[in-house]
Amino acid sequence: MSGDPLFIEGVDWGDVGVMGFKVVIAFAFLLVATMFMVWFERKLISDMQNRIGPNVAGPWGLLQTFADGVKFFFKEDLRPENADPLVFRLAPYIAAVTAFLSFAIVPVGGVFEDVDGPTGMVSIFGKNTYLQVADPPIGILLLLAMSSVAVYGIMLAGWSSGSKYPLIGSVRASAQAISYEAALGMATVVVVLLAGTLSTHGIVARQAGGIDTWFVVSSGVVPFVVFLIAATAELNRPPFDLVEAEQELVGGFHTEYSSIRFALFFLAEFMNVITMSAIMVTLFFGGPAGPIFFGLDWLWPTVWFFAKVVAFLFMFVWFRATLPRLRYDQLMHLGWKVLIPLILGWLLFISVKELRPVYDWNPVVAFGGVAIGAIICVALLVAALRAGDRAYQRDLEDV
Amino acid sequence: MGYLDGFRVTFNKLFDERVTTEYPKEKRPKPERFHGRHVLNRYEDGMEKCIGCELCAGVCPAKCIYVRGADNPEDDPVSPGERYGYVYEINYLRCIHCDLCVEACPTEAITESKLFEFSFANRRDAIYTKDELVVGDDGRPQQQPWELWHDGDDLNTSGWMRATAPSGDPTYENRVGWSGELGYGVRSPELGQHAAADEEVAGEGADAVPHDHADDGTDAAHHDDDAHSASAQGRGHH
Numbered sequence: 001m002s003g004d005p006l007f008i009e010g011v012d013w014g015d016v017g018v019m020g021f022k023v024v025i026a027f028a029f030l031l032v033a034t035m036f037m038v039w040f041e042r043k044l045i046s047d048m049q050n051r052i053g054p055n056v057a058g059p060w061g062l063l064q065t066f067a068d069g070v071k072f073f074f075k076e077d078l079r080p081e082n083a084d085p086l087v088f089r090l091a092p093y094i095a096a097v098t099a100f101l102s103f104a105i106v107p108v109g110g111v112f113e114d115v116d117g118p119t120g121m122v123s124i125f126g127k128n129t130y131l132q133v134a135d136p137p138i139g140i141l142l143l144l145a146m147s148s149v150a151v152y153g154i155m156l157a158g159w160s161s162g163s164k165y166p167l168i169g170s171v172r173a174s175a176q177a178i179s180y181e182a183a184l185g186m187a188t189v190v191v192v193l194l195a196g197t198l199s200t201h202g203i204v205a206r207q208a209g210g211i212d213t214w215f216v217v218s219s220g221v222v223p224f225v226v227f228l229i230a231a232t233a234e235l236n237r238p239p240f241d242l243v244e245a246e247q248e249l250v251g252g253f254h255t256e257y258s259s260i261r262f263a264l265f266f267l268a269e270f271m272n273v274i275t276m277s278a279i280m281v282t283l284f285f286g287g288p289a290g291p292i293f294f295g296l297d298w299l300w301p302t303v304w305f306f307a308k309v310v311a312f313l314f315m316f317v318w319f320r321a322t323l324p325r326l327r328y329d330q331l332m333h334l335g336w337k338v339l340i341p342l343i344l345g346w347l348l349f350i351s352v353k354e355l356r357p358v359y360d361w362n363p364v365v366a367f368g369g370v371a372i373g374a375i376i377c378v379a380l381l382v383a384a385l386r387a388g389d390r391a392y393q394r395d396l397e398d399v
Numbered sequence: 400m401g402y403l404d405g406f407r408v409t410f411n412k413l414f415d416e417r418v419t420t421e422y423p424k425e426k427r428p429k430p431e432r433f434h435g436r437h438v439l440n441r442y443e444d445g446m447e448k449c450i451g452c453e454l455c456a457g458v459c460p461a462k463c464i465y466v467r468g469a470d471n472p473e474d475d476p477v478s479p480g481e482r483y484g485y486v487y488e489i490n491y492l493r494c495i496h497c498d499l500c501v502e503a504c505p506t507e508a509i510t511e512s513k514l515f516e517f518s519f520a521n522r523r524d525a526i527y528t529k530d531e532l533v534v535g536d537d538g539r540p541q542q543q544p545w546e547l548w549h550d551g552d553d554l555n556t557s558g559w560m561r562a563t564a565p566s567g568d569p570t571y572e573n574r575v576g577w578s579g580e581l582g583y584g585v586r587s588p589e590l591g592q593h594a595a596a597d598e599e600v601a602g603e604g605a606d607a608v609p610h611d612h613a614d615d616g617t618d619a620a621h622h623d624d625d626a627h628s629a630s631a632q633g634r635g636h637h
Binding site: 047048 | 405406408409410412413415416417418419421
């Protein structure tokens, strides 16, 4: 938490109080937001299917998730005979805790007008601080670490259930998460390269000033698209929801879970959607950046931030309503043969573009080299894919 | 747009009309020939139509109908003929609502109403007895405590005409006709699926069918509803 001005002059009890306040607010916010996210998704997908959706519990069915949650507590908590007792109980907590932790690094407000000097600060109880739970120097790496650890939650859940469908689901999940983490990480690297810092606060500060400085524009859209697709896969959201493909695997890795343990997986899943939307806003859309009209200066950035997050949540639901699920080989094809080569090439291009002024390279030589390198790589890739296809066809004929 | 066309479709659906009917709150009109639970009809004078012939029980593919006929008491007849339905029970855990009993009935005694919203807490309650099946003094089905009715549900719930001749009289073959019925009387024929053909037949039929044809006993009965209803109800509990 090196970046936070709260701790510049040592730590006293007031600082601890402010910290605790932020943690509680973030925790409560995430829980409530998840509750409404579930409602939002069900309602929106109903609208897209000409249905009405939940409308009985509370006004417009707003309390439906609450009712479901209460119901979960009263359900019997089953554990299969073959399940590993300790790991079976541990897995949901790994999933839920990692989902909570990722959100800690997201700046949810603060005015970032000036790139120089301390920005994005607000005063809470007379203490200057950032509107994020933590601003660790490793910043965005925490997200990658947490999304990797979350795979353990899923993998262990599937494995410890002692049942075949959860196992298949969790094997799919880990293969998918590992495949797409490469593309996800690489897209993040492009942003880190442009920002020159891993800190999320720094990344947001670097995007202050206008839409053209947002990394979605200045990195040339491609990293954002790759990040979006990879994030959807990482979240196991449709069209990449092979993990819990109901038609094939009953419920995937959480088939054997019931009661509040299942609710924890459910919670983690939807919380991850919110966190990932927030991360995308932070990395590519300037975080809380936006025009400040009148009244409370510190409020507007937070409003803008949540408006952007809701836009992404809408998009995830829209994906689910529109796209059919990919087949497993299509999933792997998209991840390894399309996204990773694409983002690798783009990373090369952005690196050269950034470094050329620094080292005063000749633009023709630099970009020409990139183009030639790209052409050679694409040619090699195409050749390799064709060779693979031929071998595959030969195998089919042999059979 | 290729791959992205689907997104436009789903987005446009946001503003479309909803197709959901919020069922218990609002109900869609039922089809004309909807098969719901049965009623046992009575003549306009309150006499029961059932003659205890057990044809319905014989034809029932689900074996859900149990009938026992008995001779009418001479001083206090339940039905116009010789015999009447002494026991009449339908097990609704078995009934498939195929309407074959209605087709088989020679006197239009059993017909299917449009009521279908009933549930039971035990198997015994699923067996409707004659007291529950027979129409009330107004000619309408009697609402049982476990049945969910909404306004208008019991309208037009009584008999639907049979495809063949009433009362087994060959004179009426392919003619649409009604026998008089408590609460409804003699109705003009309703048009069915083959509207044109029916209209033609109905046009002839209205003239061809003499109302004083006595085989269904309609006109032989008195039209003094109140008096006979009271006595009919009294006889309902043999």
